[in-house]
Amino acid sequence: MRKKVSLLLFMFISLWATAQTLNVKGIVKDAITGDVLPGVSITIKGTTTGTQTDFDGLYSLSKVNKGAVLVFNYLGYKKKQVTVNGETVNVSLNESAESLDEIIVVGYGLQKRKDVTGAVSLIGEETLDALKPVDATTALQGTTSGVAVNLSSGSPGAKVNILIRGVSSNTNNQPLTIVDGYEGDLNSINPNDIESITVLKDAQAAIYGIKGANGVVLVTTKIGKKNRAPSVKYDTYAAVQHTTRKLDYLNATEYALVLNEAYAASGQTLPFTNVGSLGRGTDWQDQLFNDALLMNHNISLSGGGENVKYFISASRTQQDGIIAKEKSNFIRNNIKLNLGVDITKKLDFSLIANYFTSASQGFDGSLLFNGLNYAPTFGLNENDTNNFLGIEVVNPLSLLENTFGENNGNGIEGNFQLNYKPIDGLTVTTRLGYKIYNEKQRSFTPIQEYGSSKVYNQTQSSVYQFKATSIRVQWETFATYAKTFAQDHNTTFTLGTSVQNDLFDGIYATGFDVPNNSYEFADISLTNTQSEQRSINTGNGDIRLTSYFGRAQYDYKGKYLFSGLIRRDGASVFAKDKRVDNFWSVTSGWKISDENFLKDNKTISFLKLRASYGILGNLVGDNLYRSLLNGEGTYVFDGALVDGTAQGGLPNPKATWETAQKLDIGLDINLFDDKLSIVADYFEETRKDLLIQNFPVSGLLGSGAPGGANPTVNAGTSKNTGAELAINYKAYETNNASINLGYNVTYVKNNVTAVLDGAFVEGGGFAIGNLAPSRMEVGQPIGYFLGLVTDGVFQTQAEVNKHPSQNSLGATSAPGDIRYKDVDGNGVIDFNDRTNIGNPQADFYMGFNISAKYKNWDFTTYLYAEIGKDMVRNFERFLPNVNKPAYYLDRWTGPGTSNSVPRLTNDATNNKLFSDFFVEDASFLRMQNIQVGYNFSPELLEKVGLAKFRLYTSINNLFTLTKYTGFDPTVNGGAIGAGIDYGTYPSATQFLLGLNVTF
């Protein structure tokens, strides 16, 4: 009807048309996806004349004056104005990602961005598109204020850790991840399937109660749009990967000279008599590192009809490792089906299903460790048969040859959801979320020999197999009722319930004497059935949760906003009287820009003040209140093993979850017609009842017995204080070109404010025989490094004599040894002189990105930095004959030679004690991504029947600026014991070439 009216109008107007008018037609598409857009309204500027695009995105307007301006308007997209110069006007519209009217998911509900009263960040599809992460989690790194992402290792398929607003807990800092309403994980999802990621950072997450304290990551996957023609997309890229770094170690000649010096210093016979013939020797790192391939294919179909929307996709990602690619790699396949159907006007359902398989091969860190420490004087196939390097260092290539392990998983996860809208304003939702994951591991230890009594020697082959199924079922029902009273009073009420059950059922077994000592035969069924060592065990888990929740939201004219929410959770993992608790929060907002005094302000287009406060929980631990009989109590009677029954970990009947008190005060400002937007937040979090696993207790209690463990105790409080700032600036925007700048920075300071009984929690490890280097202790950040403070190197015996005695450290000092500070000033250097010598968590983390477009070209770059973090260099094995880092070339060799690197000697010294000599500033700036793309013009593509064809090239991790001398300053993780580098698998630099096609 409307069309007909417009047509009539056109005809009417055309009566006045002059000879300069044109009949304009064209097609309107989504600029990113290339999808055609139906129902886009098109008006001639300054008139009421206009039309709409049809189902195929086509439109036509007759008799338009040359030079007139067409305005294209479409919900959820940026408005676009185009001047008419010819008969064809094809237009691409961009989604308005930063739009204030954008709807975002906030947990059991949706909110317009401008009405949000909590601290929320949003990652759109375009960010995921640009960064091409193998694991979608990596897309949060540097793109989201308040969120830090750490790799546990650069190994393909390695776990990626997310930290929201710093480390608060000593055990679990992973946020809750909710995918389309079910509890899931980012690593099983194909990043191409993701439409948006919302991060809830403050007390607003209290709607998730006992699981909300670490923040909540809400993922929405694509489900298609109604009334859209089917769109088929194919995306692919291939990349060559290369290590981001190799370490500077001694070559054969340098190594031999350095060793000779150490032997001479100890009055021993020189090990190398003919140094001149050694040359550079073998560079073991060169032998281990290789260039490796990364490939991704992704195909999807999406669209919708009157009552249906759908999205189907399939993808495959294959990544080889940059170390020993034949034994380190990762493959993930995904098949995704999302479907939404309106059954009636009042009832609709959606089905979300993600099937995934993954396969990976990897090895432990000992490979690189051996690569660094094995002497360069050895040939490629030469084993250290005489134990020249000690029993713990072996030829890394031989070790690699004997390394076999694989990990396979497959699963299905998703949601079935029904929405019923019986009356206006009321929606009742019920949904069943599920995740079934089957995991299979196999590792094979062949018979191997590296030289007499090497610890890696195996005289018997064995195979370890593990199979497990995890099932999660989650059933949630909730009702939302929205009503406006007296025009200005808007209210929304939500009330719901949730039940969850997490089951785990696994079986582990080890068999011995694998036929032919070969991986091909590595299956328990083929091993020696008579072996006494053959072992089999099972593991079970059953965690249950019941919850009730409610939320009330109120606003007056959309100007003053309030909400309050409460959640009651019960968890089966704690003792009966410690099982149930309530969590709550209140949030409020004031849209100052809606006040009269700002309403027509030319500079400030939007201004909102937000505040939130609440109590949230962090569910850690299982069955802590009971002492299970799972200790090791095996002894020998009558010459055979007899299994007894012993207590395992010590129980703690009082154990309960961690609670967080969160405060957030934030400000959202948009300036200059929304060109510049700023989001600033101040936050405080007090995390109480930190559940400290293996809480150090006196040996008196017997936890030192085999299979024993210390209890898990609610024993600490930590406080995080910080601020974050995100700035977005649309620096330039015309039809042909645009430049966008984004910057975000987060500052977090952690401080432990209480540990039960004034005790401390230790963790991590440094070299062999040292005290634990990491601690959680009152007045210090979680996991800070505790060690001795160096004060240069003794140059002369007189200096040694003048200095307080260092003998209590275990050895007598001599010139060339490290001088330690007498921190407690008692005239003796001992282990009480250890103090805070570093913090593995960064003070600041920040991201900077630029995206620009010019005609058919696009350009993006992302930078990420962490400032004020420290790491421990722990990849040196302190044995006389192993290879050494190149800094030993600058060692002390006599008075005045060095005041930082100690002498080399084979005598006992205190130089290898944990001190700031081994702690380095690991602040870094990394060029995460730089990308250039070219879109072929639509006119050209139409001829071949394509909607979009984009070619791009991209480099990930092009460079990393850092003073740190280890492999990778970005690799981190954990709380107590974080930042200790055992020779970690570094991240790869990736050179990508990619293609996006839409049919």
Add this chain to the structure above:
Amino acid sequence: MRNYTQKIILGFIFIASFLLNSCDDEYLDNAKIYAEDSESFFNSETDYYNALVAAYDPLQSTFINVLMGEIASNNTLCGGESATDVPGYQQIDDMTHTPVNAQLQSLWSWMYGGVNRAAYIIEFQDKTDFPGKKGIIAEARFLRAYYNFELVKWFGDVSIKAEGRFVLGDEKTIPRSPKEAVYALIEDDLDYAVANLTYTAPEVGRATKGSAQALLGKVYLYQDKFLEASTVLKDLIDFGPYDLVTDYNSIFELAGENGKESVFEVQYLDVQGAGFGCLQCSEGNVAVGFQGVRGYEGTLFTSGFSFNVPTQEMVDQFEVGDKRKDVAILDIAAWANSTGAKYTTGYEHTGFFNRKYIPRKRSANAAGDLNLTNPNNYRAIRFADVLLMAAEAFNRRATPDDDIAKKYLNRVRLRAFGGPGFEVNSTDTNLRSAIYNERRVELVGEGHQFFDLVRTGRGAQIPGFVTGKNEVFPIPFQEIQFSQGNWSQNLNYK
């Protein structure tokens, strides 16, 4: 259509409300019904037996007591790979150890692990009755006495709890009992064990009346209660089934395990793997691998980490004609010469190794890490030890009986020299010195020398030993902190 919709909706609401009304408590309680816990145990004889097996288990961790005890003495040097190989051992060898010592911490925790495993049974001794329960309780009390004796030997005054296990908080309230009180509990436990055990164990490896008597005699000796010691040891010698084996060498080989000279023996086996992450979990004797010849390739033995190497001074203690010398000491250079064996040298290489407890060639069933799983039993109390203890007790008691003392001493010497002609005929203090010397050479490598020196006031013979300090080892640094002022550090340690 409308009707269907309503039915679906009604269905939902029904199920949802059912759920809401269903009992949360039951749902939350249902988890983990299949797991038994510690407080619901001891319902049958099997439960008691299984708990007893687990109480024996920490005996295997006493490898560290033996190894470190020997290193502490003047018999050996620490050795190892380098001067910084296991600093805790190196420092104890040099008597420079401090409260911060990972190995001392292990010893403390492992021994208390044993105390609590035994006390677990004692705590629940009245829960379920069955024939023969007294025997199991007696073994549990023997084991608690064994572990407590180790603690008092190493640390002096330590906390004890007669009624059962220690619980969280005890470290802040239960003081370090004076040595005398610890010994009183040990004696009490052993008296019960002596009274309720027989000379024959139901299985090889379990404690007997003889084990309890021998340990009791030793405990008396450590307190200078010579009369009591002489009485209980004489009773054991006269009525027990034990005797010296003829061939000293056979004692320390696999075939000689649990022989007639063995009064109490810690059992080890090498069919299960082990790793450095949990040395106390190994079913093998970890000390043996540590003492092996570094890089050894050749006949009879296998390689190890070259710790605990005997000194020339120790080797010189053997008299000419003493057949024990070549059993106790491996002169590696001579051995290599005669057999063509190859080896490398470690730190503080003396050329000698503790041959009694170095790794032998292994069976095909041996599981890795082979260095940590050696199957050599530790002959904790040998009959020769009992004879020498008895000799000492008779010599030193208020009413000495040197004739009996000489008889016992010469019984040991007769075996050592393979025949008569080497008898000691002195009396009083000369006889005492002879007994002391005999203990040193007879028991070298078995972890006794340090404590023998200390209890007889001869600690100063150990290089670096500080009288008034090194008689006991420091309470581990962290333990003092955990006690929050309840425990003070041993004298002159800080």
